[in-house]
Amino acid sequence: MMKMLDRLLLFLYSLVIGAATVTAVIVAAGGFKTVWLKEVVDDITGGYRVAQATVLIVAVLLFLISLRFFVVSLSRGGNNAPSINQRTEHGDIQISVETVENLVLKAASRSRGVKDLRARVRVGEAGLHITIRAFVDGEGSIPTLSEEMQRTVSEQIEETTGIPVADVSVFIANLTQAPTTFKSRVE
Template identity: 75%
Template sequence: MIKVLDRLLLFLYSLAIAAASIVAIVAASGGFSEKWLMEVVADFTGDVRAVQASVIGAAIVLLLISLRLFVVSIRRDGNSSPSINQRTEHGDIRISVETVENLALKAASRTRGVKDLRARVRVSEAGLGILIRAFVEGEGSIPAMSEEMQRTVSQQVEEATGIPVAEVSVFIANVTQAPTTFKSRVE
């Protein structure tokens, strides 16, 4: 709804500025005589002060619309996904944070005994900060699994993106029981 309102404001603003520009160009080039303009204003309103108030009101409205459009132009769009930007000799590279999260999840899933993974990526001056949230199965060593996951995620993300990984934090949310399988015996 707000985008529709902003587009409507932009349309009306453009029309008003175009009309004002045309009038200013014609008036500056001598297209209107001052006497004629005063007569038109007097015929239109009957009162010069009312015209002044109307012009001031229109100017205030245009100023408010200008400020709104200025804010919209510098505000970051919520729909665009954040990205990590790199410059190479051939041009710019933009990698979305979501892509890095998916790479981290793919690398973390290679660790044996983990499931239900989630990843979060933070970008800092030192490099990427990756948080992996996982459930572990069974009775394996949680520190060993975590270290293996940290190493794998760090290597894979750095190799795939070329961006240094400052840290990989692992949060083990819970331990789940691996489903036990029963073998049926045939006699």
């Protein structure tokens, strides 16, 4: 909710500052005279005293919004890496999603015939949803290799992190090409 409010405030703030900047540039370039601008403001507000109060209120609001953005910019300077949080009897445990992804890659690379792995981990209600993208050498059965990889990754992640794994999806992207060896022929 606060994120949406901050985004709305930033949008409105940008519009007001943008309009003020464009107006200042036009006045500075001689696009229209300041007397004309004063008359327009007086016509809209109904008099000089109302204009002063309006300017004061707008200035205070812009200052408060600026202050809010300043506080938000300082408070978000901490660790923003997505993490998985667990509570134990001894305290809190935070494991970054990147750490879990690296564990997935390590476990999946143990499967024979797998090359060029990529992993993505999402946290869900039932546990971790892991997606693995791999290239294989094509020497063995792809379904057998995929099931072995799913089992290995699931067991390794649950054992290492203590976080349940909801599912492991394996996407075999392609086959790797074995390097071709050429024999030199001397004549």
